[in-house]
Amino acid sequence: MKIEISKLEFTYPGGVQALRGVSLEIEPGEQVAIVGQNGAGKTTLAKHLNGLLKPTSGSIHIGDWDTREQSVSKLAQRVGYVFQNPDEQLFSKDVGTEVAFGPRNLGFSGEQVQGLVNDALMLTELSDKTDTNPYDLSPTWRKMVAIASVIAMDTEIVIFDEPTTGQDAANIARIANVIKVLRERGKTVITITHDIDFCAENFERVIAMSQGKILLDGKANDVLGEEEILATTYVDPPQLTRLGKRLGFKETVRNEKEFLAILTKQGHG
Amino acid sequence: MAIVNLQNVTYKYPLTEKPALQNIDLQMKEGEFVAVIGPNGAGKSTLCYTLAGFVPHFFKGELTGSVEVARNETSKSNLHEWVLNVGLAFQNPFNQISGAKYTVFEEIAFGLENIGVPREEMKGRVKEAMKMTGISDLADRSPYSLSGGQQQRVALTSILVMQPKVLVLDEPTSQMDPIGTREVFSVVRTMAERGMTVILAEHKMEWIANFADRVIALHEGQILVDGKPGEVLTSDVLTEKGFGISRYTSVARRARELGLWKRDTLPVTLEEAVKGFKE
Ligand SMILES: Nc1ncnc2c1ncn2[C@@H]1O[C@H](COP(=O)(O)OP(=O)(O)OP(=O)(O)O)[C@@H](O)[C@H]1O
Ligand SMILES: Nc1ncnc2c1ncn2[C@@H]1O[C@H](COP(=O)(O)OP(=O)(O)OP(=O)(O)O)[C@@H](O)[C@H]1O
Ligand SMILES: [Mg+2]
Ligand SMILES: [Mg+2]
Numbered sequence: 001m002k003i004e005i006s007k008l009e010f011t012y013p014g015g016v017q018a019l020r021g022v023s024l025e026i027e028p029g030e031q032v033a034i035v036g037q038n039g040a041g042k043t044t045l046a047k048h049l050n051g052l053l054k055p056t057s058g059s060i061h062i063g064d065w066d067t068r069e070q071s072v073s074k075l076a077q078r079v080g081y082v083f084q085n086p087d088e089q090l091f092s093k094d095v096g097t098e099v100a101f102g103p104r105n106l107g108f109s110g111e112q113v114q115g116l117v118n119d120a121l122m123l124t125e126l127s128d129k130t131d132t133n134p135y136d137l138s139p140t141w142r143k144m145v146a147i148a149s150v151i152a153m154d155t156e157i158v159i160f161d162e163p164t165t166g167q168d169a170a171n172i173a174r175i176a177n178v179i180k181v182l183r184e185r186g187k188t189v190i191t192i193t194h195d196i197d198f199c200a201e202n203f204e205r206v207i208a209m210s211q212g213k214i215l216l217d218g219k220a221n222d223v224l225g226e227e228e229i230l231a232t233t234y235v236d237p238p239q240l241t242r243l244g245k246r247l248g249f250k251e252t253v254r255n256e257k258e259f260l261a262i263l264t265k266q267g268h269g
Numbered sequence: 270m271a272i273v274n275l276q277n278v279t280y281k282y283p284l285t286e287k288p289a290l291q292n293i294d295l296q297m298k299e300g301e302f303v304a305v306i307g308p309n310g311a312g313k314s315t316l317c318y319t320l321a322g323f324v325p326h327f328f329k330g331e332l333t334g335s336v337e338v339a340r341n342e343t344s345k346s347n348l349h350e351w352v353l354n355v356g357l358a359f360q361n362p363f364n365q366i367s368g369a370k371y372t373v374f375e376e377i378a379f380g381l382e383n384i385g386v387p388r389e390e391m392k393g394r395v396k397e398a399m400k401m402t403g404i405s406d407l408a409d410r411s412p413y414s415l416s417g418g419q420q421q422r423v424a425l426t427s428i429l430v431m432q433p434k435v436l437v438l439d440e441p442t443s444q445m446d447p448i449g450t451r452e453v454f455s456v457v458r459t460m461a462e463r464g465m466t467v468i469l470a471e472h473k474m475e476w477i478a479n480f481a482d483r484v485i486a487l488h489e490g491q492i493l494v495d496g497k498p499g500e501v502l503t504s505d506v507l508t509e510k511g512f513g514i515s516r517y518t519s520v521a522r523r524a525r526e527l528g529l530w531k532r533d534t535l536p537v538t539l540e541e542a543v544k545g546f547k548e
Contacts (some may be wrong), residue, residue, distance in 0.1 A: 016410075038417070039419055170511050
């Protein structure tokens with residue numbers, strides 16, 4: 001399902017102009033990361049995709065739906081959104097109920113709900129925590145519950161807002177795996193992240209936002225190599241990109257494999 | 270004299286079997302900047318709560334051993350005395366807004382107001398603290414209508430402005446943009462150089478390596494390694510136990526297997542990696 005954002009502007013009640021003309025197309029099944037400084041408008045943009053916020057001007061289409069004409073509950077059939085703050089999202093007394101809430105609400109049959117819940121819990125490795133109250137879990141595991149509840153809705157489009165904050169290596173690998181599985185299932189995934197190394201290792205397209213606008217949009221290697229432009233939105237290139245630059249590599253590298261390939265070539269040349 | 274002195278500290282949350290902290294011995298000098306790393310559930314937040322007096326004054330449960338911070342002893346003092354000397358920034362900044370104030374400026378001034386700091390001095394301190402964390406332009410905004418990273422900066426600023434003797438920061442940059450993260454580390458470094466003692470739980474190895482004096486690796490409630498950043502962050506045991514490591518360290522380790530890294534020691538910072546790979 002295609003996403004088309006055209007000349008989107010948004011001003012919060014009170015006067016903060018958070019989006020200042022964003023135009024963007026995301027193809028079905030694409031995996032996109034959005035980076036950029038605090039307050040750039042990333043979360044505001046994400047909340048427009050699932051209809052929590054409506055444009056002050058401009059438009060957003062999710063497939064053939066104009067978000068201005070659809071309710072939040074209708075849009076939930078197409079767009080799942082994992083909140084930056086999981087506490088805005090979670091309200092059930094145990095993990096199992098929480099994860100079942102979304103698909104049940106979308107009208108899946110009892111059997112389908114069970115299947116979707118099991119799949120989401122397995123992917124996030126939460127199966128042993130179904131009876132736990134989300135508020136007895138640490139903030140990091142609450143985020144995993146928030147992720148599971150959205151995956152269980154089986155929407156065509158999934159948005160993650162800062163999924164790796166505070167997560168350790170094992171949980172980051174779990175989240176990377178979730179994104180990989182969603183890619184294999186043909187889902188569109190949009191991930192907002194300050195974790196630039198995670199972004200470099202898991203996404204082919206990167207969008208950098210600054211002050212309510214899009215600053216850069218393109219292939220990961222091209223965008224992440226723009227050190228000076230990224231600095232204007234308070235983003236550093238990934239660690240290995242910076243290292244490659246300092247070592248005089250001509251190409252931009254963004255992961256271990258690319259880095260070692262060039263190093264090996266130089267070592268033998 | 271040590272400003273932080275934990276001896277053989279073991280702590281269990283109420284109704285739990287397994288201690289969240291086990292036989293912790295930790296001494297810190299005044300002005301030392303110590304980073305605490307560890308996988309999820311290792312006990313980083315629990316250690317922060319213990320240093321800040323929330324364990325056992327707020328979280329009950331069973332605490333043994335002795336905890337002494339800035340001349341407070343947990344066994345003898347209450348939380349009120351404790352917070353005068355020790356500031357804690359919680360892991361989840363979204364829960365830290367007081368709920369009592371309408372603007373960011375007032376929110377940050379709240380703590381100073383409570384301890385009766387004169388209005389003029391208060392204004393000056395609030396302004397200076399906001400400048401340090403880069404939020405001067407948010408002064409008149411409502412503390413509720415902020416982005417994630419902006420909220421975290423407000424929470425951090427309201428602790429810094431109190432100028433506590435001991436500053437306890439539980440993942441203070443989790444919502445911050447990359448360059449903002451580096452700046453916060455640099456501000457904290459400056460505070461430590463001025464004599465504030467800092468303990469900071471974090472996952473961001475590159476900035477720990479650049480700014481902290483010492484690193485403690487926690488694992489299942491116990492101290493696994495305690496030492497200089499360069500030594501702790503490159504030790505093989507971290508990878509075995511599921512700690513995150515910097516990309517410089519992991520790529521150099523792979524390169525070493527391929528014969529492309531010649532040094533005995535592995536890098537944790539960009540500068541070390543550049544030097545090593547140029548050899
Ligand atoms: N509820 C709100 N009311 C008014 N202004 C808001 C509200 N939420 C966010 N803003 C403002 O809108 C701008 C964009 O905020 P947004 O949350 O979209 O940023 P972000 O890019 O997600 O930042 P972060 O990386 O810190 O999460 C900021 O200036 C912010 O202060
Ligand atoms: N309020 C609580 N009640 C019971 N057990 C708790 C409580 N808070 C934490 N624990 C347990 O104590 C142990 C240490 O948790 P702690 O939150 O200190 O870890 P952490 O290193 O901060 O993890 P994270 O990286 O997820 O923040 C874990 O086993 C956790 O489940
Ligand atoms: Mg945000
Ligand atoms: Mg913690």
